[in-house]
Amino acid sequence: MSKALLSKPWIWSFLGAAIVFIAAISFTGGTGAGGMITTALALAVFMVVVGLGQMAVITLGPGNVDLSLPANIGLASAVSMTVMNGSDGLVVVGLTAALACGLAIGLANYLMIRALRIPPIVATLSSSFVVQSIDIAYGRGLQIKPPPGFAAFTNLQLAGVPVCALLTILLSTAIAVLLRRTVYGCSVLAVGQNARAAWFAGLAVERTRAITYGLCGMLGGLDGALLAGYFQGANVDLGNEYLLSSIAVVVIGGTSVAGGKPNVAGIWGASLFLVLLLTMLNTFGVSAGVRLVATGAVIVAVIAAAGSRGAAAPGLK
């Protein structure tokens, strides 16, 4: 492998995913390899979608993080399923409702950070409490099954590749282009590297932040609708596991936690890595406790081995 390739921060997450996959396959003696990849891709989609949003927010600079994603996913899943009302004709309207719901939460987060001057980590935490309550009060006794067509679509495969995964690759590419090739994207990176300098350079710092929190909220909303389709129904706890994993995939994927340096490819690598790691531990048949310890140990080991702050952002500091 060439040196240039090895110096890419995202390569490690893909290497990790490959190693874990090989370990799982050799344990089963090669059976079920195709199915394992299909399932991994299908589940990775949900991590990638929220991971992309979290990545954009983290790229805004130190302290920026969205802890309201799990509550957002829960509420958007309930809203979209209610709007779809079990009818395939209303899928587009339902998806729009999920996006709007997520956008509203994202913008509310931003308003609290901007107008009330609350640090993002506590602001998004507080808003997640409120959103969770709204979800509990709103979701009670509602029809929350997805329309059959939408449920089938989220489970649809093309030669063993989930269609949702293909669409998410398109979405990821779009976000990569958005961040690298547009004025908005360059502003996000500039704000993340040095907000003060970005402001002096005449960039719309606050508008950039508002759009980014809104974008992250929308991706959370989209994820909620997709999850409700895939798992055949909305519920309050649907997004719980994405609090930690949305942050984990961003950092394992090589995005700089110091901000200003996103990495879209790494989100995919890290999501596949985490999903395959869980699949591998499941095939080994270990208990829940051991699975958690192993997941944590791997995250710490990967970060200690590859992800030095200095190495991840050379020449930036």
Add this chain to the structure above:
Amino acid sequence: MPRLSARLMRELLPLLSLALVLAAIAWLNPRAISYLGFTLMLNLAVPIALATVAQMFVIAGNDLDLSIGPFVSFIACIGATWLADQPVTGILLLAASVGIYAALGLLIQWRNLPSIVVTLGMSFIWQGLAILVLPKPGGAAPAWLQALMNAQPPLLPFPILATAVIALVAWFALMRTSYGAILRGSGGNKASITRAGWSSLQIKAVLFAGAGLFGVLSGLALLGVTTSADANIGNGYTLLSIAGVILGGGEFVGGVVSPVGAVVGALTMALVASPLLTFLNIPPDWQVGANGIILIVVLATRAQIGRKAKTA
């Protein structure tokens, strides 16, 4: 002089938030403001205050500990099993846990790692270990721990007395000793502290060991209150502790922390978390949400007053 008054404001603002919440409780239910009332309302304040102080040690060095909640759960599980059945092994395990925290600090400093991710990974590990130690809710707190947490000293309720001692110890260690100033300095300007001849590895290890020690105390205190443990018992403490430190006037960067403020912040969080809501007759569906709204109001008020104090 302006520097001094800014510092004074930092110390006073958390007290103001606490006074506000207390005034609301007194207005809603005057009988709550009594020896018994405080003993009941604040019984979870002691573990929350200890976890908040633990978090403060980490924040003082510009890091963040996302694993303190599961760590508190793990300690409570150890306390309800090993410490109760085989005290010597139990104490060794608790000491080893503090050692792991110190080692974590060393690793973060040595490899220059983002603490958020390392502690995120650790949160999985502590959670897993807690489940392995205590797969089902249960166990029993050692008798002495229950007796201590349910003590009824004369004049002042135990939670108030205990949190005052915690605040005093943390304040003395971080604000009144010269090494405490070095520790905070590592968050303010690491380069100048290292250039003055202090080992940054040692500083980080001490800060994390402090967090581990107070985390252990928090887990034991929580166990003493609840008398039995489960693997998820302290998970909410990660976010509570961060909110407590910030509410108490601490900042995420710059080594700016206030031990007394943090404990007062923790008391506020403990009161807001349930007693206030009970008195407000909030329906169960909206309790979490009301929690969030109160947190937002208190923090926003703090930020507004803080800004006025700065510009004045």
